[in-house]
Amino acid sequence: MTDNVLVNNVASNANGHSILAGPHALVSGNTLIYNNSFFGIAAAHNSTVKNNVVSHNTNGSGAIVVNGHSVIVQNTVLNNTGFGFLIVCPSTVKFNTALNNGSTNLFEGGTGNCTNVGNNAP
Secondary structure (H helix, E strand, O other), rough: OOOOEEEEOOOOOEEEOOEEEEOOOOOOHHHOOOOEOOOEEOOOOOOOEEEOEEEHHHHHHHEEEOOOOOOOOOOEEEEEEEEEEEEEEOOEEOOOOOEEOOOEEEEEEOOOOEEEOOOOOO
16 A cells, blocks of 8 residues: 555554554654554554654554654654654654653664754654
């Protein structure tokens, strides 16, 4: 699947994967709280992930996991058991908030460099 559009969804108390998007996806305005899932949002390469909230999820590797060449902007991830953001570079990561997550709040890795601007992810 490519070119997914996943906008303004709410998921609470779900098991499994909350949102899984293919390449070239738009994932925006979603709220995911108190889920028992491997990740909150996962998006493949060349995707835009913006204005989402992922909070209090357990059993996970990352609240928001995004592959390279993507834009990740204005998301909030709080109090999740795994990573807050797990981003493959090169990507653009701007104005996100990640606090009190079990692992690193913001992890960027991969073969390129990420553009990182104005994130609150100590």
